[in-house]
Amino acid sequence: MRTVYILWLRQIKRYFRSRSRIVGAIGQPLLFLLALGYGLGSVYKAAGRGNYLQFLVPGIMAQTVLFSSMFYGAMIIIDRQFGFLKETLVVPVSRFKIMIGGALGGATTAVIQGSLVFFISLAIGFRPHNWIMTLVALVFMCALALAITSFSSGIGSFVQDMQGFQAINQFLVFPLYFLSGALYPLNNVPTWLRIIAEINPISYTVDALRWAMLGTTKFGLRADILAMSITLVVLMTFGTIRFRHIRD
Amino acid sequence: MIEVNNLTKRFGDFTAVDNVSFSVNRGELFALLGPNGAGKSTTIKMLTTLLKPTSGKLKLNGLDVVKDPDAVRRSFGIVFQDPSLDTDLTAYENMELHGIMYGVAKKELAPRIEELLRLVELWERRNSFVKTFSGGMKRRLEIARGLLHHPKVLFLDEPTLGLDTQTRHLLWSYVDSLTKEKAMTVLFTTHYLEEAESNAHRIAIIDHGKLIAIGSASELKKSTGTDSLEQAYLELTGSEIREEEVDAHEAWRSIRRARNMR
Ligand SMILES: Nc1ncnc2c1ncn2[C@@H]1O[C@H](COP(=O)(O)OP(=O)(O)OP(=O)(O)O)[C@@H](O)[C@H]1O
Numbered sequence: 001m002r003t004v005y006i007l008w009l010r011q012i013k014r015y016f017r018s019r020s021r022i023v024g025a026i027g028q029p030l031l032f033l034l035a036l037g038y039g040l041g042s043v044y045k046a047a048g049r050g051n052y053l054q055f056l057v058p059g060i061m062a063q064t065v066l067f068s069s070m071f072y073g074a075m076i077i078i079d080r081q082f083g084f085l086k087e088t089l090v091v092p093v094s095r096f097k098i099m100i101g102g103a104l105g106g107a108t109t110a111v112i113q114g115s116l117v118f119f120i121s122l123a124i125g126f127r128p129h130n131w132i133m134t135l136v137a138l139v140f141m142c143a144l145a146l147a148i149t150s151f152s153s154g155i156g157s158f159v160q161d162m163q164g165f166q167a168i169n170q171f172l173v174f175p176l177y178f179l180s181g182a183l184y185p186l187n188n189v190p191t192w193l194r195i196i197a198e199i200n201p202i203s204y205t206v207d208a209l210r211w212a213m214l215g216t217t218k219f220g221l222r223a224d225i226l227a228m229s230i231t232l233v234v235l236m237t238f239g240t241i242r243f244r245h246i247r248d
Numbered sequence: 249m250i251e252v253n254n255l256t257k258r259f260g261d262f263t264a265v266d267n268v269s270f271s272v273n274r275g276e277l278f279a280l281l282g283p284n285g286a287g288k289s290t291t292i293k294m295l296t297t298l299l300k301p302t303s304g305k306l307k308l309n310g311l312d313v314v315k316d317p318d319a320v321r322r323s324f325g326i327v328f329q330d331p332s333l334d335t336d337l338t339a340y341e342n343m344e345l346h347g348i349m350y351g352v353a354k355k356e357l358a359p360r361i362e363e364l365l366r367l368v369e370l371w372e373r374r375n376s377f378v379k380t381f382s383g384g385m386k387r388r389l390e391i392a393r394g395l396l397h398h399p400k401v402l403f404l405d406e407p408t409l410g411l412d413t414q415t416r417h418l419l420w421s422y423v424d425s426l427t428k429e430k431a432m433t434v435l436f437t438t439h440y441l442e443e444a445e446s447n448a449h450r451i452a453i454i455d456h457g458k459l460i461a462i463g464s465a466s467e468l469k470k471s472t473g474t475d476s477l478e479q480a481y482l483e484l485t486g487s488e489i490r491e492e493e494v495d496a497h498e499a500w501r502s503i504r505r506a507r508n509m510r
């Protein structure tokens with residue numbers, strides 16, 4: 001337990017010491033909130049769908065958690081380049097504990113980022129339908145964060161350089177995010193888009209966050225929780241197995 | 249304590265370690281010498297579970313290194329040739345992280361860290377970020393970290409590279425006391441032959457991945473009919489410069505050429 005804790009703490013310390021990372025990771029969602037929220041707000045309203053900012057905020061929170069969690073995999077590659085990875089690979093601690101300590105640390109920072117976006121959203125006019133339910137949203141963010149940090153540790157264990165890692169971000173994670181319904185409603189979209197959204201695990205987290213913060217859901221809470229649990233188990237298994245074969 | 253049998257490592261069709269066998273006894277201070285690119289670090293990486301051998305058997309503390317890496321990791325400590333610190337943490341935090349990962353008991357940890365940081369004269373700088381350290385200070389911290397827990401087998405891959413004379417003396421006397429008092433087994437590499445001559449109980453020399461000689465310094469001198477380890481070493485390995493160094497020269501020359509053209 002001490003080992004998991006100290007590896008978790010390492011990630012937390014590195015996060016709070018890197019002001020540029022905090023600001024950078026807040027900047028992008030803020031840009032989305034302002035540019036899209038204000039930019040498309042009137043179109044959305046004209047279409048008779050109500051307040052776009054309300055709709056958008058859970059999506060942007062999911063975005064923040066998703067990409068902050070992916071960043072954890074990049075940290076593994078940085079550790080490899082700086083040589084620190086070797087140190088963690090010869091210690092008498094099981095690969096599982098090493099992976100989970102770091103992934104929990106990465107997940108914690110991702111949830112902090114997501115929560116910061118929540119508070120920023122409040123400042124620009126977002127209102128959750130029920131304050132208690134925002135705590136449930138926190139649980140959903142944690143589940144997403146741990147699933148994605150596990151996934152990105154798996155990726156970081158076999159992708160050797162940053163370019164390879166960025167490619168996975170560009171060609172897998174970005175498309176999944178854009179097609180998840182985070183930015184626009186999935187009603188009245190072409191069938192192919194709807195099908196992709198329905199097999200896309202990110203859609204269910206976005207939907208669950210909307211359920212917790214707005215009280216509306218597309219797939220239903222049970223489907224959301226089921227999909228999120230499956231995603232968490234599958235990605236943690238993937239991360240654990242890949243990390244077991246990690247090479248320096 | 250360490251048994252290496254017919255160890256071979258190939259990278260593609262290049263053979264970095266070629267059918268090497270030797271063994272190191274408990275409490276022995278054993279030097280692995282050889283020119284650049286001889287295969288010393290590759291041998292250590294295989295012994296420390298970082299690389300899988302192409303063929304051959306490796307045993308450490310009676311355990312099979314390939315089959316039982318988790319148990320093997322409990323038996324050794326290592327100071328790597330290349331940097332391996334977290335430069336975004338402080339010196340103290342690097343030590344603490346290492347101690348906890350190696351299961352050093354809580355109440356022993358703080359005094360042990362203080363003792364070692366004082367030994368390498370970094371105690372005053374314990375709360376500085378490692379990225380603010382000079383090359384030699386980083387190396388000293390890595391040494392201190394490697395000595396923090398007391399493993400059965402300690403690997404030191406060019407530990408004194410870039411260290412000042414004072415710290416080198418400190419290191420060797422500390423390591424010597426560990427082999428005597430704790431019967432710790434130490435395998436180290438170095439390019440300073442006088443370090444091997446005055447500290448190692450036995451020396452193995454490898455070249456182009458092959459083991460070419462093994463024995464105490466006086467045995468090596470006797471067998472080559474020379475009167476210093478340096479001469480014996482040159483006798484055994486020849487005096488031509490190795491690939492890597494040639495490459496470095498070549499690179500340097502092309503830089504100068506480029507400069508002259510401007
Ligand atoms: N991952 C790798 N892929 C391909 N070749 C490698 C790899 N690692 C090492 N080598 C090659 O294996 C040979 C032995 O390298 P090694 O690092 O073991 O040398 P060394 O004896 O430690 O030398 P030095 O004194 O310079 O540290 C070198 O020719 C090196 O280029």
Ligand SMILES: [Mg+2]
Nearest residue numbers: 288289290329
């Ligand atoms: Mg080497």
